[in-house]
Amino acid sequence: MTKNDVVKKKVGRPISFDRNKVLIAAMRVFWAKGYDGASMKDLTKAMGINGPSLYAEFGDKRELYLAAIECYGSHNGCAPLNAFEGESDIKLAVRAFLVAVIEYSTENGRGALGCFLGSCVATSAGEVEGVRELLYEAIQDTDKRLSERFEFEKSKGCLPADFPSVERAKLMLDLRQGYVFRARSGVSPTELLSDIAFRTKLILGTCA
Amino acid sequence: MTKNDVVKKKVGRPISFDRNKVLIAAMRVFWAKGYDGASMKDLTKAMGINGPSLYAEFGDKRELYLAAIECYGSHNGCAPLNAFEGESDIKLAVRAFLVAVIEYSTENGRGALGCFLGSCVATSAGEVEGVRELLYEAIQDTDKRLSERFEFEKSKGCLPADFPSVERAKLMLDLRQGYVFRARSGVSPTELLSDIAFRTKLILGTCA
DNA sequence: CACATTCTGTATCAATCAATACAAAATATA
DNA sequence: TATATTTTGTATTGATTGATACAGAATGTG
Missing domain, CATH: 1.10.10.60 (Homeodomain-like)
Incomplete structure (x- = not known):
């Protein structure tokens, strides 16, 4: 191509x-x-x-x-996803994902805040014909990439065999939406970063 | 007034x-x-x-x-928040919150999808002057109402004394953003509903 | 070189945008 | 009833919107 x-x-x-x-x-x-x-x-x-x-x-x-x-x-535009896949340790990877989310949600240097898909595209999904389908594909693809990494970690023994990969992958992406939302309201990156330890444990925790 | x-x-x-x-x-x-x-x-x-x-x-x-x-x-426009506060049992309340979120994110009868604050207002926060401040207030208020309910449940003994009310309140609101996002991509309410049991446990779970 | 083809830049289209001028209509007060 | 005051509906403003007509510029082909 x-x-x-x-x-x-x-x-x-x-x-x-x-x-x-x-x-x-x-x-x-x-x-x-x-x-x-x-x-x-x-x-x-x-x-x-x-x-x-x-x-x-x-x-x-x-x-x-x-x-x-x-x-x-x-063109692999999603920085947090790249950060997640670029880190070898799974716990550091999850953390890197969350940190990247907070970074690109709060760096208002170029005026483009948050996630292109998560804020701009999502808003226009009900308005511009053809957007919804592309958004659906993008979400499914992201869920898949995240959960496949979890599955890989399970095969390595770094995550328990009963780890719910798909559910946790969706959780990660949904938490991203929350961070983008809060960042748009003007919350500082420092404050957003304060609970990523808690949330990393939440994503990787084995409780259910 | x-x-x-x-x-x-x-x-x-x-x-x-x-x-x-x-x-x-x-x-x-x-x-x-x-x-x-x-x-x-x-x-x-x-x-x-x-x-x-x-x-x-x-x-x-x-x-x-x-x-x-x-x-x-x-005028208490947030239906999920009202559903949450209208339920006496805390587990049912959390569940009602999530169900209400999914409902108003997918009922496309009037064309107004998702959350007014969570999608429309959030998108315009960086563009229309004065919006960011109102959005910030609304988020803080919602966090507060959610966490106060958790604190009340703790005082009743329905939640453990070390329950992190604020963190879980923020988690609830951030999960809402995720549901709205997915709903906008066309995911069916049925599919969204499939993991609310898991997420209810996640919000109320005592693991950390 | 001459011609067909395709793209570029200027200049502009009708439609719609947010916002108003103005006079008639509807009230309170005198 | 007469006057002052405020809102209403009509009609329109200049500016901007998304989208084009058209002529000239730049290429390949014969």
């Missing part, structure tokens, strides 16, 4: 922009302003292209939005 | 609408369409008043939005 579009030589003036780059720029605008809040002027400016080029490539605003969502998913 | 405005006789043509009623109607529109997605035309139509009346009473769109948020808070 990333290899067979290299030699495609087309007749006519060549495209002057990188599809992925402008798509990521568009995603950032949607992330910061929401679907309705992001105007085509905002988008074309951030993407560095003009209106007609945008419409020729993506169709319309809605389709650009859907493309941005897919781009986020296919 | 609801009593001393009855006898207030003012000179001039009297107002022809009920402030609370039109405010609730406005809230429903924001709830369903989001802040940017809700046009003044949508709002005036749902509120049953004309533009000039709206602007005379509330100022502008932003102030109307803030008034709607405050109205939601002061």
Whole structure:
């Protein structure tokens, strides 16, 4: 998919922009302003292209939005998930996940707070046609990646055999939503970090 | 506050609408369409008043939005919280909270999905000035109401003396965010309900 | 080089946006 | 009843919205 579009030589003036780059720029605008809040002027400016080029490539605003969502998913845009999978010890991995969640929920440097899927996309799911399906896929995929890691830890003996991987995976993702929510209300990262020891135990605990 | 405005006789043509009623109607529109997605035309139509009346009473769109948020808070708009406080047994109360969350996240009869604060307001917190403060207050208030109930149960002896009320209260609210998130992706209420037994135990469990 | 093809930039479209001007309507007071 | 005061409905404001028409620029092909 990333290899067979290299030699495609087309007749006519060549495209002057990188599809992925402008798509990521568009995603950032949607992330910061929401679907309705992001105007085509905002988008074309951030993407560095003009209106007609945008419409020729993506169709319309809605389709650009859907493309941005897919781009986020296919380019591993979720930092906490990457942090989780990058840590070898499971307890540190869970902790890293929560820390990453709090970080990207409170770093208001670029104005894009929280999670692109968890706040921006989720809000527009009932409004923009086609979003709900992409959101569903993304959630299922995240649940799967988290629970598969737990299953792997079970096979290593690092987690008890009766550990409920799927339930705990869902719990992790749902806790993320809570952190994003609180961060949006202005709670400091310090305060959010205060209970991650408790919550790490909650996720990995064997009580039921 | 609801009593001393009855006898207030003012000179001039009297107002022809009920402030609370039109405010609730406005809230429903924001709830369903989001802040940017809700046009003044949508709002005036749902509120049953004309533009000039709206602007005379509330100022502008932003102030109307803030008034709607405050109205939601002061009128006990959160159904799950009411369900929680209406149940005498603490285990049933927690369960009722979760069930109510799932219900109002998936009943798409009126198009207003999830939680007004948890999805609509939270998204606009970084965009509309004044929203963040109201959101912060609402979250703190909810945390407090939940944890106070837990403290009450402790004093009755229905919960162990070392029960971490505040942490579990926050956990409950954060789980709510997770349910709203999943519901927006189209997950059925049946599937969401499948793990509430597990989560009720998680909230009330004494393991740490 | 001439032509067909495709993309880019300017300039602009009708529609809708949030917000108002203004006069008629409805009240209290005198 | 006459006047002052406030709200209402109609009609409209300039600005912005998402989306295009069109001509010129940049490529491959013959």
